[in-house]
Amino acid sequence: MKIVLSGFYGLGNTGDEAILEAIIDNLRLDLDNPDITVLSYSPSETSAEHNVNSIYRGWRRENKEKIQALRKADLLISGGGGLLQDAYPTRFLFGPLPYYLLVVLLAKLCGTKVMFFSQGVGPVTSTWGKILMRLLANRADFITVRDQYSKELLHKLKVNRPKSVVTADIVFGYHKKEDHTCINSLPLKGDERLVAVSVRSRFGYTEHYYKLAEALDELIETDHITPVFVPMEGHHDVEASNEVLNRMKHRDACYLLGGNFTPNQYLNFFSKCEMTIGLRLHSLIFSALEGIPHIGISYDRKVENLLKRTEMWEYSFTLEGIDVDKLKKNARYILSNRKELSAITKKNAMIMRDEALDNIDLLKKHFTK
Structure with a gap:
């Protein structure tokens, strides 16, 4: 199975790097030899750390490579973590919420299925953020969220196609290795x-x-x-x-x-x-x-x-x-x-x-x- 991962990866945030590691470890444990590509701000470091393919996550370069990876992929995993939020300023195509939803749109244009994975949603308070959520988040094929609040917020934002399932933060499934x-x-x-x-x-x-x-x-x-x-x-x-x-x-x-x-x-x-x-x-x-x-x-x-x-x-x-x-x-x-x-x-x-x-x-x- 070919999978592309999209998240706040390669930017030095311990929580998000723990999310990435937990997803990769559990995919490898439960799937038969998954082919994983990560969209990362530091692709060479991400590749070396996790033995995966990695592509620069921003739009300034490697866009052809993104499209190629998504066309070949069976699934885009968006998440986990608090990706869909506009606590940081959100304008037309700028900010975290537009970025992650545009990756979702690109995946759908490439014919790739999308799963919002263990996401923590919100806050989404801007008019533009609400519009983007209603237009693009509804394109996901399946959604899991890490808490009930996220599920309720998706409903308020009219993101209900498909319905979301409440799970927990994937880091609770982290595989610890002894290292002092x-x-x-x-x-x-x-x-x-x-x-x-x-x-x-x-x-x-x-x-x-x-x-x-x-x-x-x-x-x-x-x-x-x-x-x-x-x-x-x-x-x-x-x-x-x-x-x-x-x-x-x-x-x-x-x-x-x-x-x-x-x-x-x-x-x-x-x-x-x-x-x-x-x-x-x-x-x-x-x-x-x-x-x-x-x-x-x-x-x-x-x-x-x-x-x-x-x-x-x-x-x-x-x-x-x-x-x-x-x-x-x-x-x-x-x-x-x-x-x-x-x-x-x-x-x-x-x-x-x-x-x-x-x-x-x-x-x-x-x-x-």
Whole structure:
């Protein structure tokens, strides 16, 4: 089976690279020698990392190669991840939402079937975005989404041909390989209470940097934690992490991992932590996979949706609603009740793992003979 993958690949985002790896690993596990081509911003790196064909994803070059690949393909997989959204400015043919839908249109013009795969949809608020969704997303042959909110939003956007099926983020189907490069990069003594911290910027909003710094400083003083900042999107998250560190009294008690580790290396690191405090969705998914209790800071509906499913929402906050005193209180509760909360997290992660693998089963059902 010849498959083309379209997503936010080759741009250094750990979550999206984990999605890509999880899709490829599971396709190879369940299909007979699939021929996979990935549309990537860094095609040579993607080819070397995953042993796949890869084509430059942008429109500036290799468009002939895109058309050739799609004409030969049996299926375009669009996803997973939050591709269909206009949180970033969307204009005529510009922005993430038009890009991914134009790839879908190109596939259909080439006679190729399309599956929206484990997608997180929204927000879609612009008039142009809504028009594009109604015109082009309805051309998909089958749709799976990673949460109920995405399914409901598709319905509101009049994307109902075909109906969507709710599964889970495909990263819950990730195949972990032992690799301790991350933790071995830190000069640890071995008795630290490691707390993973995932920070990102958010459209000029800075209040969360101050609040996280204040909470972490006190937890270092009173609970003797060792915060380790995990940059899930390269230099962008390194910069955001430093925004917090620069506001801390006890920054010397913290560590900042490098921004160029692989998803698998980061996942192995999370397994060594007692707790996670995170903004990045996939820092929380990695934590759930390893049974690590977590406090999420929700900057988007997708984060809140996940936290409700892992049963960690009651300990978590919206980005604008962080209460420093409550954050410290919740962190202490989690640290004191870690065993119980870890069991809850693992149970929910296993449910979502089964649902994530439904994406592959549904692909086989609808697109293989």
